[in-house]
Amino acid sequence: MDGEVLWEKDFEGESLKVQQVIQPPGSNLIYVVGFASSSLFEMYQINALNGELLKHESAAFSGGFLGEVSPVFSETVVALDSTGLILLTISFQNGKISFHQMPISNLVKDSFGPAKIIPSSVTGIFAIKMNAVTIVIRVKDESKLEVVEKTNHETSISDALSISEGQQAFALVQHASHEIHLRVKLAHNWDDNLLKESVKMDQHRGLVHKVYINNYIRTDKSYGFRALIVMEDHSLLLLQQGEIVWSREDGLASIIDVTTSELPVERDGVSVAKVEHNLFEWLKGHMLKLKGTLMLASPQDIAAIQSMRLKNSEKSKMTRDHNGFRKLLIVLTRAGKLFALHTGDGHIVWSHLLQSLQKSKVCQHPIGLNLYKWQVPHHHAMDENPSVLVIGKCGPSSDAPGALSFVDTYTGKELSSLSLVHSVAQVIPLPYTDSTEQCLHLLIDADKHAHLYPKTPEAISIFEREFSNIYWYSVEDDNGIIKGHALRGKCTGEVADEVCFDTRELWSIVFPSESEKIIATVTRKLNEVVHTQAKVIADQEVMYKYISRNLLFVATVALKGSVEIGSVTPEESWLVAYLIDTVTGRILHQVTHHGSQGPVHAVFSENWVVYHYFNLKAHRYEMSVIEIYDQSRADNKDVWKLVLGKHNLTSPISLYSRPDVITKSQSYFFTHSVKAIAVTSTTKGITSKQLLIGTIGDQVLALDKRFLDPRRTVNPTQAEKEEGIIPLTDSLPIIPQSYVTHALRVEGLRGIITVPAKLESTTLVFAHGVDLFFTQLAPSRTYDSLTDDFNYALLLITIVALLAAIFVTWTLSERKELQENWR
């Protein structure tokens, strides 16, 4: 009863694919049934208490097997043969396995196509699905199969619930077009319904996937049932007595990608907040607030006051903020549903189930991939709504065709959707926009052709102007090759409608596959803003940062080191970090950490990379920082030239010129294991940065970047201390007050995203996993706005008092001077 493992039996050695484990109620035996090969059925009888194998039987069936088995009785299962057209009842009583065949066409008149068994644990009942028709079949005994229900609607059967001795109840849920029909029946009596209800359900949740039932005893001692249904968009609903008692959007626990969108501009004369039209309501509101202040309010009144306050509070208004704190977070979940969350209080503004990412005839296993900003109107902000682009693909393989979907972010409606004929291997958002403020995107498919979206002639002309400056690279981590490509010209022999370009390979870096394996790559964020290119250090010296958006950080480990921590010795594992220029393929910097191992989490910002790995020799986690500086600009020391502007520090640079870089790096020990690392980002890039580290304890720690400065020394000089360099210690301090999540935990933390607000000192942080967490951070404290409790009254009184004092003393001194003159 304490969860201790009593015994274990591994069936993989006997190449058995275990299908079901059946424990008949009340006995100590376990039957394990499965298929050893495609036509061999095996049954093992095991003592439940000590794992001892009691019996083993196997039998071959010439027709083969397909799919899953469904247990119907304690010693009988039902399976399908390999054509999917014949039902097999397999019973293994008393150690003898016997097969009994029944073609489906005998049971159902117009059946065609292979069937699929939907297993259920209800005694004597199972269901099969044949091209959108679900058939529920009851098994009377070994050879008698009877069709009890046949329907086109999406059906789901719950597990069996035993209500009284020997009786089992189960629920059957069917989703017609706008209604859900729930029926609870007893296992042995199909025709009677213990419960029959229908609930109205609109389509934005998709179809029913699963149902679970629970029972309660009513006041008249009869059984009542409630059902928990799981819908296609991963939301949960509780049905009781014919209505939905509550619902939960649990799709938000599996967020794949996040992007942000601005809220509408506040228009004069149009108030977005709800105005209390009724004078009576206004009076009632004020009476309640008065009661609350005088401590006369009852608990219901207090709840009403709270809800009124929440409704009128500033942070959940649906218009843009002066400081840029109110935004919409658009998230794409694994279920293919798009949610828009308001950053003020996290409520769901709209949600949309994307049809292009749902299972359909065209796409069997759709997978959502990424979200990109599609149209971000600045000049037309009053007329146009921003929209996002959702990219998905129709299957798990790399050449599955892609699917695009464009969604308006203010209304949540799908503007259009495209099913692509080509696959989507990479998506490259280009920094160009056309006149309707749509961002150009380049989709690379598995055959290395580049497709431009939107497919308008204006976009094509903008793209062709910049044709020769666009490159792309691909990282193939299974064979350790990084390749860089350039665009060549229009595709040959393609469909006329497609805007497609050929690419040619420019360079490739081949990592020696017997000693290195790529485990992490990271680049700078595309929309990051860097404030200056010069870094002023002690004694007014200048170092020029090497800021290039086309740098890639790659971390490789020794082959043996790509397993769990601690299973290799320090001599056999090393970690190599590279900084690679992705346009020319130059390796700008390479550093080897001997005796270190992955997993590696890295973040790249401005001109530095911070990465986290495990040091086997020291048995601790380590964090390293690499900063790159441009040495070729260091000759600009003549002040007169700089004053007059005769320098070329701001002229555009090309990566084909010889880079002259120096790097500085340092490593520090760090206690925690991390799940994700991100860095704060602000609109102008002036505020100092903090690293947001998602620890293994599901909390987010904010670590100032000054702790990861490669110029730290043990004894800094006076000038270095003035600059703010912290003396060097061997490990990074973890200050308990710098946990962003305070005392909360973001369960199952998977990703941290930072979004700049309009106010320079503040950045918005969103951490998601199973839980969602959102906060505002000010890494250098809010230096550009007054605190909330600034005492304006005191300021005014002081000013008025000073003016009065000036006037009084002025008149006094004038009078004294006059008296002096008249003496």
Add this chain to the structure above:
Amino acid sequence: MEKGKGIMGSGGRWAVDFSDNSTAPPSRDIPDPPGFTRASVDQDDSTVSRQKKDAESNWKAQKAWEVAQAPFKNLLMMGFMMWMAGNTVHLFSIGITFSALWQPISALQGVGKVFEPYKDNKVDLLGPKLLFIALNLGGLALGVWKLNTLGLLPTHASDWVSSLPPAQEVEYSGGGIPL
């Protein structure tokens, strides 16, 4: 004060007349005092007055040079106080530096007023004035140098470079691990 008022009440204040009657003709109703001989030799008078005038102008020129050299002492004192203030930017050092800058400027504005009492036809005030101006400019230069040592003047390359935005790159590349 009461005495003065009392006298005023009885007939007014004493008025002193400085006119020199020693060269006036003897035909005045006031007889000369006994033993007084009128030496009405013009040349003797002019030499005496010339001597007096020479003495006066010499004295004035000397005084003018002294006044012109006065800022030198001020300079030394200011220099010493600035050295005491140190190299960091604090209230004291900023105050000293700004007063070292303001004093020469205000003195330069009032050059004419300073040399007003020594104005004379025979005295050449240009030399002292130039020296005065030069010493004050020296004081100003000292203040500016102190400002530079405090680091408040944009004389280093880092002051002009730290506001430059990053250079744009001509090429653009994207991509990564295939989706």
